[in-house]
Amino acid sequence: GDSVTQMEGPVTLSEEAFLTINCTYTATGYPSLFWYVQYPGEGLQLLLKATKADDKGSNKGFEATYRKETTSFHLEKGSVQVSDSAVYFCALSAGGNTGKLIFGQGTTLQVKP
Amino acid sequence: NAGVMQNPRHLVRRRGQEARLRCSPMKGHSHVYWYRQLPEEGLKFMVYLQKENIIDESGMPKERFSAEFPKEGPSILRIQQVVRGDSAAYFCASSPPTGGTGELFFGEGSRLTVL
Numbered sequence: 587g588d589s590v591t592q593m594e595g596p597v598t599l600s601e602e603a604f605l606t607i608n609c610t611y612t613a614t615g616y617p618s619l620f621w622y623v624q625y626p627g628e629g630l631q632l633l634l635k636a637t638k639a640d641d642k643g644s645n646k647g648f649e650a651t652y653r654k655e656t657t658s659f660h661l662e663k664g665s666v667q668v669s670d671s672a673v674y675f676c677a678l679s680a681g682g683n684t685g686k687l688i689f690g691q692g693t694t695l696q697v698k699p
Numbered sequence: 700n701a702g703v704m705q706n707p708r709h710l711v712r713r714r715g716q717e718a719r720l721r722c723s724p725m726k727g728h729s730h731v732y733w734y735r736q737l738p739e740e741g742l743k744f745m746v747y748l749q750k751e752n753i754i755d756e757s758g759m760p761k762e763r764f765s766a767e768f769p770k771e772g773p774s775i776l777r778i779q780q781v782v783r784g785d786s787a788a789y790f791c792a793s794s795p796p797t798g799g800t801g802e803l804f805f806g807e808g809s810r811l812t813v814l
Binding site for chain 2 (some may be wrong): 590620622627628629630631632635675685686687688689690691692
């Protein structure tokens with residue numbers, strides 16, 4: 587079945603460091619891909635998305651490119667801030683009922699001043 | 700606050716009791732989804748409902764769990780005879796009738812602890 591695999595955390599970085607969180611997926615068909623972020627004690631918020639191959643999603647300095655050839659959707663940010671500390675989830679929607687998302691296990695990011 | 704509202708935020712139950720979790724979707728949204736997040740894990744889809752209809756319950760455990768979204772009032776996730784393994788965060792999400800973008804709007808979750 588469809589699945590999403592993320593790099594294990596926690597990831598600890600200093601402020602202004604470069605961030606990469608790896609995400610790969612397995613799916614039949616052509617899924618849409620998402621990154622959601624969960625701040626402590628809160629629900630998930632959509633960070634960015636891409637709906638077809640080679641699309642780049644971007645928001646708040648974060649970017650991810652839909653790579654069909656490598657089945658990947660890695661999250662990057664050039665310069666992280668303490669406020670970016672959160673849990674990041676990669677997810678896919680296989681189409682049809684797009685509310686049925688398959689999530690990765692999440693990657694905790696800690697940014698230190 | 701026009702966001703997805705869940706209550707209670709925290710619920711403690713003893714084994715064998717019932718847990719009821721409520722979710723009011725965003726205004727104008729008619730699609731509701733329930734997800735479960737076990738400790739140190741990602742979210743797992745449970746059920747997708749529209750008003751008065753269960754559209755997809757493929758992620759729901761076969762026993763003890765049920766969900767509804769009545770014509771009036773919030774969506775309810777009901778867990779009967781809770782066990783320790785039911786301890787988790789339960790998230791509700793909603794989306795507008797047109798769907799399409801795949802963006803879900805999540806509530807802050809209900810954290811169930813079974814003693």
